[in-house]
Every structure is written in C-alpha cells, then in structure tokens.
Amino acid sequence: MPKPVARDQRPTIQDVAALAGLSPSTVSRVLSGARPVGPDIAERVRQAADALSFRPNTVARSLRTQQTSTVGLVIPDIINPFFPLLVQAVERATREHDLSVLLVDCGNEPERETSALDLLLDRRVDAIFISPCHSTASAPALRSASRRARIVQIDRVADDQLPFAIVDQGHGIQLLLEHLTATGRQHIAFIGSDPSASTSSLRADAFERFSVAQNPRQSPRVMTGDFSGASSASITRSLLEQWPDTEAIVCANDVIAAGALLVARERRLEGLPGFAVTGFDNTMVAETGDLTSVQQPLSELANRAVDLFLGVAATEPPPLLPTLVVRGSTGPR
Numbered sequence: 001m002p003k004p005v006a007r008d009q010r011p012t013i014q015d016v017a018a019l020a021g022l023s024p025s026t027v028s029r030v031l032s033g034a035r036p037v038g039p040d041i042a043e044r045v046r047q048a049a050d051a052l053s054f055r056p057n058t059v060a061r062s063l064r065t066q067q068t069s070t071v072g073l074v075i076p077d078i079i080n081p082f083f084p085l086l087v088q089a090v091e092r093a094t095r096e097h098d099l100s101v102l103l104v105d106c107g108n109e110p111e112r113e114t115s116a117l118d119l120l121l122d123r124r125v126d127a128i129f130i131s132p133c134h135s136t137a138s139a140p141a142l143r144s145a146s147r148r149a150r151i152v153q154i155d156r157v158a159d160d161q162l163p164f165a166i167v168d169q170g171h172g173i174q175l176l177l178e179h180l181t182a183t184g185r186q187h188i189a190f191i192g193s194d195p196s197a198s199t200s201s202l203r204a205d206a207f208e209r210f211s212v213a214q215n216p217r218q219s220p221r222v223m224t225g226d227f228s229g230a231s232s233a234s235i236t237r238s239l240l241e242q243w244p245d246t247e248a249i250v251c252a253n254d255v256i257a258a259g260a261l262l263v264a265r266e267r268r269l270e271g272l273p274g275f276a277v278t279g280f281d282n283t284m285v286a287e288t289g290d291l292t293s294v295q296q297p298l299s300e301l302a303n304r305a306v307d308l309f310l311g312v313a314a315t316e317p318p319p320l321l322p323t324l325v326v327r328g329s330t331g332p333r
Contacts, residue, residue, distance in 0.1 A: 011052040020048035070100045071309070072120030074113060076133035076156075076197070078105040081254065081283035083131070085298055086155060090129055093302035097310070099126070108194075110137040117145045125149060127309040132158035135198040154305045155296075156198045165304040168319035169199050170206035172294035175324040176250050176278045177210050179292070183330060185247040185276060189221035189239055191232055191260060193252045203252050203280065221246065225256060232259030240275075247275055248330070254279035254286045254293055261289055261329060276330040290328040297322065 013031070017024040022044065030037055030045040048054075073090055075083045091101050102120060106113035113133050120128050127150040132138035138158035145151055146162055153164035180188055190207040193200045208220040221243050225235040232251065236259060240246055251257035257279030268274045279286050279293040286293035297320050304317060 011054045013054075015052055016045065016048045016054050019051060020044045069098060070102060070123070070125045072102045072104065072116075072123070072125045072128040072130075074104050074106060074116045074120070074128060074130040076106060076108050076113075076131055081285055082281040085281075085283065086131065086302070089298035089302035090154070090305065092299070093306045097306060099306075106133055108133045110134050110141070113138055114141040117141050121145060121148050127152060129154050129305050129309075131155045132198070134158065134196045135201065137196070150309050152305045152308045154301060158198065163308040165301050165308060165317070166319050167296045167301060167322050169202040169322075170209070171319075172280060172296075172322040172324075173203055173206035173250065174210050175294065175322070176280075176292070177207070177214060179324060179326065180248045180250070180276060180278070180330060181214055183276070184333065186215055187218065187221075187243065187245050188215075188248045188250060189223070189243060189246045190250045191235055191239065191252065191256050192222060192224045193256060195224065200252055207250060225259075230259065232256040233262050234259075236260045236263040247333070248278070249275060250278050252280060254281050254283045254289075254291060257291055257293070257329075258285050258289055261291065264329075274333075276333075278330060282325050286325070286327070292327045292330040293325050294322045295325050296320075 013024050013027050017027045020027065022041065026037070026041065027045050030042050031049070071094055073087065075087065077083060087103060094101055102123060102125060104116035104119065106116050110133060117128065117130075128145060129152050130142065131154055132142065135156070135158055142151055142153070142159050142162060151162050153159070153162060155166065157164045157166060177188065188211060190204065190211070192204040195201045195204065204222060204224075208222065211218070211220050221239070223235050223239050225231045232255070236249065239249070240263070249260050251260055257277050260277045264274055264277055277291065279291045282293040282295040285291065300320050304320070
C-alpha cells in the first residue's frame with residue numbers, strides 16, 4: 001500500500017507510479033508522450049495523476065529535453081484592437097500543442113522590440129512569433145534572434161528570408177473597392193496609417209493599384225494619418241476639402257474608419273452629402289459602428305504560424321485570403 005502524500009509535499013512521478021501499480025519509467029513515457037502505450041495503461045496513469053493532483057515538473061523536463069514548451073509572442077501595439085484578437089488566436093493554436101505563450105508588447109518601438117526578443121531568448125523559449133513593428137528597422141534584430149530560436153513572423157513581415165504567415169492584404173482592398181463600385185460609387189479615397197508597418201504599406205499600394213484600374217481617369221486620392229480616431233476625423237475633413245465629390249473612403253483599419261464615420265454623421269446632420277466608409281480587420285469597432293470591414297482569417301493564420309514552427313508547413317505558404325463583412329456604413333446612397 002503506497003504511503004499517502006503529505007499535504008505540503010508535491011507529488012512525484014514515483015507517487016503516481018506506486019498508486020497506478022506501474023514503474024516510474026512507464027509513467028514518464030505516458031506523461032511525456034515519448035512512446036505509445038496501451039489505452040488501459042494510459043488511463044491508469046491519468047486516474048492516478050488526477051487522484052494525486054499531480055502536475056509534471058516542466059522545469060526538470062526542459063532541462064532534460066532542452067525545450068521549455070513555451071513560445072514568445074511579440075506584438076506592436078496592444079492598444080490597436082486588432083492585436084488582442086491575434087493574441088487570442090495564437091494562444092488557442094498553441095494550446096492545442098500544449099505550448100504556453102509569453103506575451104510582450106513593444107509599443108511600436110523597434111528598440112523595445114529588440115529588448116523583447118532578448119528577454120524571450122533569455123527565457124529559452126522554443127520559438128518566437130512576432131508581428132514586426134517596422135518593415136525595415138525590425139529586420140536586424142529578427143535575423144540575430146533567428147540564430148538562437150525559431151522565428152515566425154505573423155501578420156507583418158520585416159525579413160522575407162525568415163518564415164512568415166500572412167494574409168493577402170491587397171485582396172482585402174480589392175474586395176472593398178469592388179463592393180463600393182457595385183453600389184454606384186466612383187470617387188473613392190483612401191486614408192492610410194503608418195507606412196513603416198508592412199500591412200499598412202501593402203493596403204495603400206493595393207488601393208492605388210486597384211483604384212487606377214477601376215477608374216483610370218482619376219488619380220488615386222490618398223492621405224495618411226495615425227491610428228487615432230481624432231487624427232482620422234481631422235484628415236477626413238481635409239480630404240473632403242481637397243476632393244469634395246468623394247463618395248466613399250476606404251480606411252486602412254477600423255480605428256481610422258471610426259473617425260471618418262464621425263465626420264460622415266456630422267455631415268448628414270448638417271444636411272450635407274454623406275459618404276460611405278469602410279474599415280479593415282473587423283474588430284469590435286466595426287461591429288459596434290455598423291462598419292463594413294475586412295475579416296482576416298485569424299485562426300487559420302495562427303495555426304499556420306504554429307505549423308511553420310513545428311516544421312509541418314511549407315516555408316513559403318501562400319497568403320491566406322480575407323473576406324468582406326458588409327454593414328450599414330456602405331448602404332444605399
């Protein structure tokens with residue numbers, strides 16, 4: 001009869017083995033998944049572990065395997081409502097592989113991003129998923145970090161020589177322009193955000209390319225702001241002063257679109273011609289603002305990033321395709 005475990009003593013593999021009537025090596029194989037065992041053996045170990053409230057010593061295991069079952073996730077800006085959604089998707093995808101996530105927000109500063117990478121490498125994470133804050137300034141630190149751990153870029157890319165999981169940003173812009181044109185709107189403008197982020201520059205480039213293709217006689221109407229609604233409201237007013245016949249504004253993200261929506265509503269209250277507004281990322285901002293937006297496939301994006309880390313995906317998988325979510329902001333004129 002095995003001795004009961006003292007309440008102030010953490011149960012060990014030996015305790016689980018004694019309760020299950022198995023050898024410690026067999027219990028270790030079951031818990032680590034190192035070798036397959038019969039279902040009856042696995043069930044005996046599970047029941048014994050549950051009865052003792054046993055939890056594997058992950059520190060000891062990491063010393064043996066040189067793996068921590070932990071990954072880092074570095075994001076540019078937790079204030080941007082898109083990134084909490086991305087964090088949630090990555091956490092769910094990694095959980096399916098029994099991986100824990102250490103999250104670091106770099107506040108859109110390359111220097112803080114470099115420090116975040118160093119911090120995670122010192123924690124001996126098995127991989128780092130990162131959405132680089134700068135399309136060029138982030139690259140040197142990523143290359144340096146890749147010598148010590150697996151680096152997978154997600155959503156944004158700073159170094160195309162390192163693995164990346166991305167969404168086709170241009171396809172999202174194309175969907176928006178096709179939708180607006182189908183509603184009879186021809187004079188369409190674009191408000192972008194910081195071009196140092198790869199997704200921002202891709203969306204702006206796509207708008208210029210597709211808008212010229214759809215309306216060759218009109219030069220692209222493009223202005224750039226930051227991620228705040230107040231800034232985008234001011235830019236929207238400037239845009240309308242420069243191009244008063246604008247019928248729709250495509251915004252680089254939902255936060256920018258919130259400022260444009262504010263101006264659109266002000267104009268309608270004043271009896272002035274309104275205009276359609278679209279966003280990008282389909283965040284809560286879009287849901288609460290009745291905003292037409294682009295939905296990125298975040299679950300698939302996170303799963304692809306994990307597959308790249310595990311080596312079960314192609315090193316250069318094709319970009320995932322977003323979808324269009326139509327709401328009242330692009331309704332009848």
